[in-house]
Amino acid sequence: MARRIGLISDTHGQLRPEVHAALAGVELILHAGDVGPDEILDELEIIAPVMAVYGNTDAPGRSRLRDAIELELDGLRVHVSHGHEVGSPTPERLVAKYDADVIVYGHTHQQQVARLGDRLVVNPGAAGPRRFRLEPSVAVLTIEAGRAEVELRPL
Numbered sequence: 516m517a518r519r520i521g522l523i524s525d526t527h528g529q530l531r532p533e534v535h536a537a538l539a540g541v542e543l544i545l546h547a548g549d550v551g552p553d554e555i556l557d558e559l560e561i562i563a564p565v566m567a568v569y570g571n572t573d574a575p576g577r578s579r580l581r582d583a584i585e586l587e588l589d590g591l592r593v594h595v596s597h598g599h600e601v602g603s604p605t606p607e608r609l610v611a612k613y614d615a616d617v618i619v620y621g622h623t624h625q626q627q628v629a630r631l632g633d634r635l636v637v638n639p640g641a642a643g644p645r646r647f648r649l650e651p652s653v654a655v656l657t658i659e660a661g662r663a664e665v666e667l668r669p670l
Contacts, residue, residue: 516659517657517658517659518542518588518589518657518658518659519540519541519542519655519656519657520541520542520543520544520545520588520593520655520656520657520658521537521538521541521543521544521545521562521563521653521654521655521656522544522545522547522619522637522639522653522654522655522656522665523538523544523545523546523547523559523639523642523653523654524546524547524548524549524570524597524619524620524621524622524638524639524640524641524642525547525548525549525570525621525622525624525640525641525642525643526546526549526550526551526555526641526642526643527549527550527551527572527641527643527644528550528551528552528555528643528644529551529555529642529643529644530555530558530559530642530643531642531643531651531670533670534559534562534642534653534670535561535562537653537655537668537670538559538562538563538653538655538668539562541562541563541655542563542564543563543564543565543566544559544562544563544564544565544566545565545566545567545584545593545595545619545656546559546565546566546567546568547567547568547570547595547596547597547598547619547620547621547622547638547639548567548568548569548570548571548573548580548596548597548598548599548621548622549570549571549572549573549597549621549622549643550567550570550573550580551573551643553577553579556579566581566584566586566595567579567580567581568580568581568582568583568584568595568596568597569581569582569597570597570599570621570622571597571599571622582596583595583596584596585615588658589658589659589661590661591616591617591658591661591663592614592615592616592617593615593616593617593618593619593656594613594614594615594617594618594619595618595619595620596613596620597620597621597622598620598621598622598623598638599622603623604620604622604623604638606618606627606629606631606636607631609636610631610634610636615634616633616634616635616663617634617635617636617637617656617658617663618634618635618636618637619637619638619639619656620636620637620638621638621639621641622638623638624640624641624646624647624649625638625640625647625649626638626639626640626649626652626654626667628654628665628667635663635665637654637656637665639652639653639654639667640652640653640654640667642670650669650670651669651670652667652668652669652670653667653668653670654666654667654668655668
């Protein structure tokens with residue numbers, strides 16, 4: 516049976532109402548940082564349980580945020596971090612630093628899906644305030660039979 520995981524990043528204190536429809540039916544939401552206040556996580560938890568990491572704008576010491584998330588989902592290793600810890604994040608830099616089958620990051624606000632060999636690197640884009648003429652977005656990660664696929668969803 517397929518597992519569907521919501522991916523979101525860079526909300527910066529704004530959760531667009533469209534997020535509820537875009538992530539409806541997911542079993543878990545992974546937030547890749549620059550969350551804003553805890554109310555963002557509270558509202559996301561209406562949709563599904565949430566795990567979130569610190570971004571470079573998140574205040575330290577918040578118990579609901581982690582430095583990184585490492586999960587195993589149906590045999591695939593999933594890593595989530597904001598990406599700023601590698602400087603200017605690129606799929607190549609992230610694959611060199613993290614030993615995971617799926618790497619989720621944010622920070623750049625730019626949607627990106629890259630396959631490097633058998634590894635998947637995903638930036639769901641920024642779901643918060645619009646910046647840099649980029650369309651706000653989230654993503655849904657589907658894991659089934661040891662394979663990961665991702666669908667970007669505009670907001």
